Amino acid sequence: MPDDLIRRFNPPTVAPPVARYSHGTVHALGPGVKRLVCAGQVGIAPDGRIAEGLAAQVEQAWDNLLAVLAAENLGPEHIVKLTAFVADPSPDAVNVVREVRTRKLGQHAPSSTYLVVAGLASPALKFEVEAEAVGPA
Template sequence: MPKFFNPPTVAKPSSNFSHGVTVPAGARRLIMSGQVGMRLDGTICEGIEAQTEQVFDNILALIDAAGMKKTDLVKIVTYCISPDHLAKVREVRSRKLGDHAPASTLLIISALANPKFLIEVEAEAVSEG
């Protein structure tokens, strides 16, 4: 299915991600809106660790609902409001994704849609068509 790669002609990734992913023709795509640290009941988790846990729980729930697996996750884009949060974000991501390394982009931005949100992650998964 998707093939993750880091060619020797590009610097080694600085954390657990892949520089590229190829997707075969006819694959089924799940494109996810940005997920935030909001629980099912609409409450917002407190702190970066709890919000990041909820973000990845939401992403994994969407993947599961689409009949896909965690290893079908091919791309994530993380928006974080503080560089001070990065260590905790990477720790939680590693806990949730294990050694799976999708293509990844990380941006530090000044704010998200709700001032209580500390992180938002967009994601895309691909599986056999």
């Protein structure tokens, strides 16, 4: 697909990717409408530090996701699909993830999937969230 149809970016407010990928990929859906696909965001601060503990990682991952959206002048209200990956099957983990998600999304309720996984890209990572958003071009 030609590069003029797809734009990839890495906002300076999010730690650079650790492999060959982009934090955000944008393409047009139609006149005046764009789709943003956000790579999975984890609890790594812009300085590269991994947040300690599940709650801090969930908070940082959401901050990163919202920063990718903001780089395209989009917000939580533009999210149409969320997928959360959690390396902790406990009810406490579910409660932490729900609390942060509710605070970050407010009343917005996009289609969502919550997956408990055996592990993420690094054993130090406990949470990852990815999203798709649609908004004005």
